[in-house]
Amino acid sequence: MNGLALGVMTGTSVDAIDTALISIKEGKPLSLLSFFSNPFSKKQKQEIISLQNIGGNEVHRCSLVSNKLSTKISSSINLLLKKENINRRDILVAGIHGQTIRHKPEDGYTVQLCNPAIVAQATGITVVHDFRTRDIVRGGQGAPLTPLFHKEISDTSESCAFVNVGGLANVTLISNFSNKITEVDSGFDTGPGNCLSDLWITEVLKKPFDERGGWAKSGIPNKKLLKIMLRDPFFKKNPPKSVSKEYFDLNWLTKQLKLLKIELSDQDIQATVVELVSITITDAIPKRYTKIYVCGGGEKNDYLIDRMMVHAGRKIISTACLGWPPESIEAACFAWLATKTLAGDDFPLKGITGSRANGKIGSITLA
Incomplete structure (x- = not known):
């Protein structure tokens, strides 16, 4: 066609x-x-x-x-x-x-x-x-369905991962073989993308989103809160798996804060939410996937991308490099x-x- x-x-x-x-x-x-x-x-x-x-x-x-x-x-x-x-x-x-x-x-x-x-x-x-x-x-x-498209536009020179960060986040893992044939190994939702940080900044500052992650960057991730968040059963599930935004909603975040039992500054909570997103994404990408491409609105969140690079130990590349703008x-x-x-x-x-x-x-x- x-x-x-x-x-x-x-x-x-x-x-x-x-x-x-x-x-x-x-x-x-x-x-x-x-x-x-x-x-x-x-x-x-x-x-x-x-x-x-x-x-x-x-x-x-x-x-x-x-x-x-x-x-x-x-x-x-x-x-x-x-x-x-x-x-x-x-x-x-x-x-x-x-x-x-x-x-x-x-x-x-x-x-x-x-x-x-x-x-x-x-x-x-x-x-x-x-x-x-x-x-x-x-x-x-x-879901997800985008891994099929990611395979079509991927660079066939080496194994790679695609990360889509919208309200939710999902990853696609693609293997490259010596004859330049590519194959999707797996594709699944990793959990929240921008949804929790959008909800929290709207709740506190009445802003629709955290511009380039500036507010989150002003805070410090709290290790205890992060540990509580990571106990959620979704993160322990093996792929294939998908999730909806109504699962990771403001009620979910409020429940995690109550379990912490100590007060945190609003920006520290935002920083911890971004840390959660970066860790759950990068933990889903084994080291053998040497290139990581990112697309979706989260690509514009500089603080999130920086945290992903820290945890992944690899450069995070915009899909614009492949001729397909992230949005x-x-x-x-x-x-x-x-x-x-x-x-x-x-x-x-x-x-x-x-x-x-x-x-x-x-x-x-x-x-």
């Missing part, structure tokens, strides 16, 4: 709709042609976040929020096409992840808000959506995945998500 594909991602940080336009050559992602990030208003962000926890009248609220989100996604796609002067008939497909509000593979379901009918009608483009459910039906975690990776991934779904390909997820078999993912809504 050759041509152009669109991917749309709204991540666990709920900050914006990211839209990527990529070129496909012989079924592989060739290059990023354009990227557009359309921020959520405070009101829309809060509407989405309110659905991440149990509340009243959920079915009605979900439907309204999903329709509103899908209308904004359609607008983002049309704005990007207009900006690049591209005819919608030249687009093979749009892969739309949707906004995750619940992820419960242990209970057999995951929920990503998206009304593909709205997007297909408003853009005139065939839409692939609901990427995770089929894998869960096969007994998998439904574009997930949207570009779903553009490529959509072309594979459209082609009827099977996805080798058994060794990543723990599903019983490889197979197809995604649902298609025709233009």
Whole structure:
């Protein structure tokens, strides 16, 4: 398959709709042609976040929020096409992840808000959506899916790891063989990414995020609190594993602080949260993976990257070095995945998500 594909991602940080336009050559992602990030208003962000926890009248609220989100996604796609002067008939497909509000593979379901009918009608483009459910039906975690894309864009010269730091963090471990063949060894969530530090700085300073980790850097990680946090059962699980943002929420952090039984400064708590993220990520990457690439919003957190380098003992490299800007990776991934779904390909997820078999993912809504 050759041509152009669109991917749309709204991540666990709920900050914006990211839209990527990529070129496909012989079924592989060739290059990023354009990227557009359309921020959520405070009101829309809060509407989405309110659905991440149990509340009243959920079915009605979900439907309204999903329709509103899908209308904004359609607008983002049309704005990007207009900006690049591209005819919608030249687009093979749009892969739309949707906004995750619940992820419960242990209970057999995951929920990503998206009304593909709205997007297909408003853009005139065939839409692939609901990427995770089929894998869960096969007994998998439904996540992460990005390791497949990481393999496609990786440098084949040596074994490497990809770290995606969004609201949550996940790693992909890729082996390189002497004949330049690469293989995904594993891919899994490591735990919180930016979610806890975002929640804490919002709670204390009323800021949406910690700019470049400056506030965390002003504090000192507390070893006792860190030890308490690392006792959480999720960190002791072996891959494959995935987690949702509603697991690592403000209640989780408050519970850890109560177990400490001593007062810490707010910035020391922030520093400890970042230390937790850096350790849980780097502990998941064995030394034989000599290169570590980072993508996602966490790539902009200088303090987090510094702490990761300390614990990893290796340089942390932006995926921009591979020609794929960190903020574009997930949207570009779903553009490529959509072309594979459209082609009827099977996805080798058994060794990543723990599903019983490889197979197809995604649902298609025709233009």
